Amino acid sequence: APVFDALSEKLQATLDDVRQRGTLTESDVNAAMREIRLALLEADVNFKVVKSFTNTVKERCLGADVLGQLNPGQQVVGIVHEELVSLLGGESIELEFSPRPPTVILMSGLQGSGKTTAVAKLAKHLKEEKGSSVALAACDVQRPAAVEQLRLVGEQAGATVYDRGTELPAVDVARWALDQAKQDGKDVLIVDTAGRLHVDAELMAELVAIRDAVRPQTVLLTVDAMTGQDAVNVAEQFSAAAGFDGVVMSKLDGDARGGAALSVKAVTGKPILFASTGEKLGDFQVFHPDRMAQRILG
Numbered sequence: 001a002p003v004f005d006a007l008s009e010k011l012q013a014t015l016d017d018v019r020q021r022g023t024l025t026e027s028d029v030n031a032a033m034r035e036i037r038l039a040l041l042e043a044d045v046n047f048k049v050v051k052s053f054t055n056t057v058k059e060r061c062l063g064a065d066v067l068g069q070l071n072p073g074q075q076v077v078g079i080v081h082e083e084l085v086s087l088l089g090g091e092s093i094e095l096e097f098s099p100r101p102p103t104v105i106l107m108s109g110l111q112g113s114g115k116t117t118a119v120a121k122l123a124k125h126l127k128e129e130k131g132s133s134v135a136l137a138a139c140d141v142q143r144p145a146a147v148e149q150l151r152l153v154g155e156q157a158g159a160t161v162y163d164r165g166t167e168l169p170a171v172d173v174a175r176w177a178l179d180q181a182k183q184d185g186k187d188v189l190i191v192d193t194a195g196r197l198h199v200d201a202e203l204m205a206e207l208v209a210i211r212d213a214v215r216p217q218t219v220l221l222t223v224d225a226m227t228g229q230d231a232v233n234v235a236e237q238f239s240a241a242a243g244f245d246g247v248v249m250s251k252l253d254g255d256a257r258g259g260a261a262l263s264v265k266a267v268t269g270k271p272i273l274f275a276s277t278g279e280k281l282g283d284f285q286v287f288h289p290d291r292m293a294q295r296i297l298g
């Protein structure tokens, strides 16, 4: 992901330098941590997250008595890698499926975050990877254009779209769509919800009402990686007001600095489940923290 290019370059330079040394002193470790700290801050990683990350890496380096060992640099690189994986969420996480279909997935997010696109991408992904029959519920009834957009991308993704235009309240559409999905024997129902430009109480109340009505297996939040620390703040607000289980990190193909992807798990406690990396429906992947860390460290 290009969002990590600058970070990647800086971390690799620092770690190459560490790796090349035959021995390491405590002050070498401190110097390396300063470089890593700067690189993470420049990548727009939350400053508390940066502090805790470099403290942990440093303690582990000194605690493991790395300095006295053969190839100390290699061990430091290993520790940075492990901590980066953990920062990105640790193990990659699979969506849960209900033993009694349909599995319901509720998609939340601000307007413009890439939420509707992510709904269609997820539908296509589940259809192709799991062979699921997928339906979408058009519960963004604030804007007629949103319903129209979901119809369009849903069709492209090969999903059935249940919509009632903007005639009914969102909660009623959600209930109705769930009944339809049961009748039609769908494996998965993905519920698209209203986005706003900012988190507001009305939006959160509607989200909670839909959640209570359809009892989703998983609530996802789409956040825009391009908005950096704002994305993390938005995630914190959604977490406090409505709650969610995992993140779809969108626009990871952009030229923003990647800090959101590196901060969101540590700040909200919720992992990134999927990465969205372009405007096409196929630009969507399961998020693998270990592979991402590997790519960053080269």
Ligand code: GDP
Binding pocket: 109, 110, 111, 112, 113, 114, 115, 116, 117, 118, 195, 250, 251, 252, 253, 254, 276, 277, 278, 279, 283
């Ligand atoms: P919503 O308002 O949150 O439902 O956002 P949309 O799904 O309509 O997406 C807003 C804009 O972002 C659209 O122009 C999308 O094509 C674009 N978009 C969505 N996801 C991505 C992505 O992963 N990468 C890029 N480059 N653009 C994206």
